[in-house]
Amino acid sequence: MATKLPAIASLSAADVLVANEPAWLQTWRQAGLAAFNTLEMPYWRRTDLTAFGFADMQLSADSGTFRIGADAPPGVVVMPMHLAVHEHVTLMQANLGAAVAVNVSKYAALNAATWRDGWFVYVPKNLETTLPLHLIQGFGAGNTLMSRNLVVLERGARLTLVEQLMGNGGPYSNVVTELILGDGATLKYTGMQTWGSAVHHVGHVVAKVGNDATIEWSAINTGALHAHIEAETNLIGNGSRVDWMAATVASDGQRLLTAPWLRHVGRSTEAHMDFKTVVKGSGYATFDGMIKIEGGSTDTITRLEEHALHLSPQARSDSIPGLKIDTNNVQKAGHASTSGEVDDEQLFYMQARGISKSEAVHMIVMGFFEPVLDRIPLESLREQVTAAIAARI
Amino acid sequence: MSSELVIKNLHANIGDKEILKGVNLTVKPGTIHAIMGPNGSGKSTLSNTIMGHPSYTVTAGEVWYKGQNILELEVDQRAKLGMFLAFQYPVSIPGVTVANFMRAAVNGHRAVEGKDTRETQIPMPQFRKEIREKMAALGVDEAFARRYLNDGFSGGEKKRIEILQMSMLKPSMAIMDETDSGLDIDALKVVSQGVNVLVQANSEMGVLVITHYQRLLNYIKPHVVSVMMEGRIVREGGPELALELEERGYDFIREEVFGNGN
Ligand SMILES: Nc1ncnc2c1ncn2[C@@H]1O[C@H](COP(=O)(O)OP(=O)(O)O)[C@@H](O)[C@H]1O
Numbered sequence: 001m002a003t004k005l006p007a008i009a010s011l012s013a014a015d016v017l018v019a020n021e022p023a024w025l026q027t028w029r030q031a032g033l034a035a036f037n038t039l040e041m042p043y044w045r046r047t048d049l050t051a052f053g054f055a056d057m058q059l060s061a062d063s064g065t066f067r068i069g070a071d072a073p074p075g076v077v078v079m080p081m082h083l084a085v086h087e088h089v090t091l092m093q094a095n096l097g098a099a100v101a102v103n104v105s106k107y108a109a110l111n112a113a114t115w116r117d118g119w120f121v122y123v124p125k126n127l128e129t130t131l132p133l134h135l136i137q138g139f140g141a142g143n144t145l146m147s148r149n150l151v152v153l154e155r156g157a158r159l160t161l162v163e164q165l166m167g168n169g170g171p172y173s174n175v176v177t178e179l180i181l182g183d184g185a186t187l188k189y190t191g192m193q194t195w196g197s198a199v200h201h202v203g204h205v206v207a208k209v210g211n212d213a214t215i216e217w218s219a220i221n222t223g224a225l226h227a228h229i230e231a232e233t234n235l236i237g238n239g240s241r242v243d244w245m246a247a248t249v250a251s252d253g254q255r256l257l258t259a260p261w262l263r264h265v266g267r268s269t270e271a272h273m274d275f276k277t278v279v280k281g282s283g284y285a286t287f288d289g290m291i292k293i294e295g296g297s298t299d300t301i302t303r304l305e306e307h308a309l310h311l312s313p314q315a316r317s318d319s320i321p322g323l324k325i326d327t328n329n330v331q332k333a334g335h336a337s338t339s340g341e342v343d344d345e346q347l348f349y350m351q352a353r354g355i356s357k358s359e360a361v362h363m364i365v366m367g368f369f370e371p372v373l374d375r376i377p378l379e380s381l382r383e384q385v386t387a388a389i390a391a392r393i
Numbered sequence: 394m395s396s397e398l399v400i401k402n403l404h405a406n407i408g409d410k411e412i413l414k415g416v417n418l419t420v421k422p423g424t425i426h427a428i429m430g431p432n433g434s435g436k437s438t439l440s441n442t443i444m445g446h447p448s449y450t451v452t453a454g455e456v457w458y459k460g461q462n463i464l465e466l467e468v469d470q471r472a473k474l475g476m477f478l479a480f481q482y483p484v485s486i487p488g489v490t491v492a493n494f495m496r497a498a499v500n501g502h503r504a505v506e507g508k509d510t511r512e513t514q515i516p517m518p519q520f521r522k523e524i525r526e527k528m529a530a531l532g533v534d535e536a537f538a539r540r541y542l543n544d545g546f547s548g549g550e551k552k553r554i555e556i557l558q559m560s561m562l563k564p565s566m567a568i569m570d571e572t573d574s575g576l577d578i579d580a581l582k583v584v585s586q587g588v589n590v591l592v593q594a595n596s597e598m599g600v601l602v603i604t605h606y607q608r609l610l611n612y613i614k615p616h617v618v619s620v621m622m623e624g625r626i627v628r629e630g631g632p633e634l635a636l637e638l639e640e641r642g643y644d645f646i647r648e649e650v651f652g653n654g655n
Pocket residue numbers: 407410412430431432433434435436437438439
């Protein structure tokens with residue numbers, strides 16, 4: 001039975017209906033479709049839009065594969081989104097789209113209209129878990145992944161979560177993840193884009209952080225051929241915090257862009273961003289960041305570090321950091337940025353200790369990433385990722 | 394194969410500027426040879442050039458050690474030949490712990506071309522035992538093993554870590570570039586003791602001690618003292634020369650060498 005799959009370029013209202021879905025969700029999807037049809041194509045300064053053109057994109061019959069990599073911590077609800085929309089209606093209606101609205105961008109709107117599955121994670125009030133939860137998603141060749149993920153931590157909850165994209169399906173992947181942190185909640189979140197080398201990936205990962213809540217965010221961005229990731233932390237609650245690290249490796253024709261947005265909204269919010277990039281061969285990586293300290297926020301502390309290492313002359317990296325301050329009550333705002341080859345002084349020092357040049361470069365690069373790799377909570381996964389990066393540099 | 398270090402007519406530039414203007418110096422096996430000289434006379438340039446720093450261009454001369462003109466060798470090959478430079482300004486390597494760095498250095502020394510590194514590398518228990526012993530002897534807290542190399546270390550801590558590395562690598566020719574700077578008297582004693590232990594263990598070991606002050610030479614006793622000025626060795630004498638410099642400063646030598654007009 002060969003059904004013809006709907007083309008993204010000409011989606012109809014009927015194309016985005018999913019059998020047996022509740023009425024509220026159908027309405028929500030139609031809003032997504034309307035936004036998709038009316039929104040302009042985005043202005044992406046560094047991402048090649050033709051790699052994400054809608055002409056060749058179709059909806060898939062296959063919704064992707066979703067696995068849990070390790071035992072889920074007891075008491076935490078972990079279930080596929082297609083089931084959660086039936087079983088957790090109140091939570092869904094309150095939170096779906098709360099961090100990534102249906103109309104924020106053309107690609108987010110497309111995701112809202114057409115997502116098929118994803119992970120729903122819910123940690124009840126005051127439940128403090130320690131066991132890391134490892135969620136993996138993939139998709140088959142010839143498919144378009146439309147994945148929607150929602151993570152909700154109630155007041156005082158604590159969770160360690162790894163969300164990993166892996167495999168070589170595609171070529172198109174569109175993943176939205178919303179992270180909602182209630183007051184006093186703590187989320188240690190590792191987001192890993194480790195797609196295979198054929199994938200064209202658009203990601204939206206957005207966190208909303210409540211009063212005195214903390215997100216420790218570690219992003220690994222090493223996969224895909226083209227990736228455009230809009231990541232956002234909204235420090236909405238008073239005393240909310242983010243400790244945000246990222247490791248990007250782009251080599252061999254890869255074009256990887258991360259656009260981290262940080263919004264300081266509440267009083268006494270604090271952010272530390274430490275973004276590291278390594279480019280090699282014909283790889284090209286972009287850091288297109290923005291920090292906004294909004295009117296009404298007070299006593300903000302914010303610090304951005306971004307560093308890029310170039311391992312070959314053709315490799316490229318761009319850094320476009322922005323800072324917008326709409327208040328006159330900032331406690332501290334700092335920025336440091338470097339970009340260039342491996343430091344000659346470090347190389348000389350190491351070689352003077354009998355370490356070969358290639359080994360020295362290797363150690364310097366792995367040391368560069370060490371702080372973020374060190375935060376991957378599962379030892380076996382940390383070793384895998386470390387080995388995979390080591391093999392590429 | 395001679396383990397004399399012989400520097401012949403060494404000229405070196407930074408960019409277009411000539412810094413070393415014909416250095417001649419021999420460090421005999423089993424001797425401690427001090428080089429003293431005012432700031433800017435080229436002492437660090439000399440040690441960096443011997444070790445092969447890429448910013449310095451050798452325009453003439455040779456440096457012989459163990460039968461080879463080491464200027465033709467890669468930096469790591471010079472180290473494996475037994476050369477060691479204790480840096481005046483040690484570099485930090487963020488993300489690489491002292492222990493991992495030391496293990497890579499020890500294994501780098503043990504690596505043999507064409508042989509699997511798994512065969513040549515130091516067994517972990519032996520490495521742990523050695524580094525623990527050496528750290529204790531140098532009064533370095535064990536917690537330093539897990540810290541990133543020189544990252545946020547004080548000047549004195551960095552210098553102790555330099556000597557820790559030297560004790561682990563057991564060079565046959567050590568160059569110490571102003572190891573005494575930034576050290577208080579207690580640290581100076583511990584560091585000197587570390588060097589003296591190595592010298593006693595290897596009767597063939599040569600040490601080139603570069604210093605600005607004679608204070609260090611009370612603890613590491615030199616057999617020979619050379620004076621460097623404006624990119625050349627201008628005097629050579631025994632330990633008494635260091636004392637004389639301490640007393641009279643460098644000006645009297647400057648006058649003798651360059652005349653009153655300089
Ligand atoms: N990176 C550099 N670029 C240019 N000149 C330098 C550099 N490093 C040192 N010099 C110059 O070389 C000379 C010798 O310096 P150095 O070898 O550090 O002397 P010392 O160690 O005896 O104090 C000085 O005149 C110094 O200004």
